[in-house]
Amino acid sequence: MKLRPLELTDLPLVKAFTDSTIGLGYFSESELKDCYQKSQSKGVMCSFVLVDDQNQIKGFRLAYPPGAWSKGKGSKLHPELWNVPLESAAYFQSLFIAPDVQGGGWGPKLSDAALECFRKLGAKAVVTHAWKESPNNSSIRYLTKYGFTSVATHPNYWIDVDYTCIRDGKPCRCTAEEMIKYL
Numbered sequence: 001m002k003l004r005p006l007e008l009t010d011l012p013l014v015k016a017f018t019d020s021t022i023g024l025g026y027f028s029e030s031e032l033k034d035c036y037q038k039s040q041s042k043g044v045m046c047s048f049v050l051v052d053d054q055n056q057i058k059g060f061r062l063a064y065p066p067g068a069w070s071k072g073k074g075s076k077l078h079p080e081l082w083n084v085p086l087e088s089a090a091y092f093q094s095l096f097i098a099p100d101v102q103g104g105g106w107g108p109k110l111s112d113a114a115l116e117c118f119r120k121l122g123a124k125a126v127v128t129h130a131w132k133e134s135p136n137n138s139s140i141r142y143l144t145k146y147g148f149t150s151v152a153t154h155p156n157y158w159i160d161v162d163y164t165c166i167r168d169g170k171p172c173r174c175t176a177e178e179m180i181k182y183l
Helices: 007-022 029-038 106-120 136-143
Strands: 002-005 047-053 057-064 089-098 124-129 149-154 176-182
Touching: 007 029, 007 057, 007 089, 029 057, 029 106, 029 136, 057 106, 089 106, 124 136, 136 176
Parallel strands: 089 124
Antiparallel strands: 002 047, 047 057, 057 089, 124 176, 149 176
């Protein structure tokens, strides 16, 4: 297994990975290209992939440096509740790990790589939206263990995203927990 910065040529593989493990349509090709662009600042790529020996995607962390983003996948955000201005905050968009390599510490390694980039770029905090209904509350549990604290709850966060929820096969109406980690 190898962890490396996201490359433009990885996007079709990331799309295939998300379609098969998260659900069809979570990311469109054009959205992933936008994510790729937002992941860079001053020549630093802040998003990372985990690949196996055959260069198959086994996980990824999409991460946006300060000044490169204005919202997450949904539209709800409360920067007035943070102790730093929006332009000083980085953003964790998504972290997904293939089921066959979960539990191997890859999530924190991918996140650590992004945090190292954020620190180089002068970020004062990292914001994210956690999936409150994740199995066994794994999203919030992971982020809390990783040093994030909750600042707001957003019911129906993904309502404007054209995505079929993996929980019930219907349009996603899950809740997001807006969380922050100060650097």
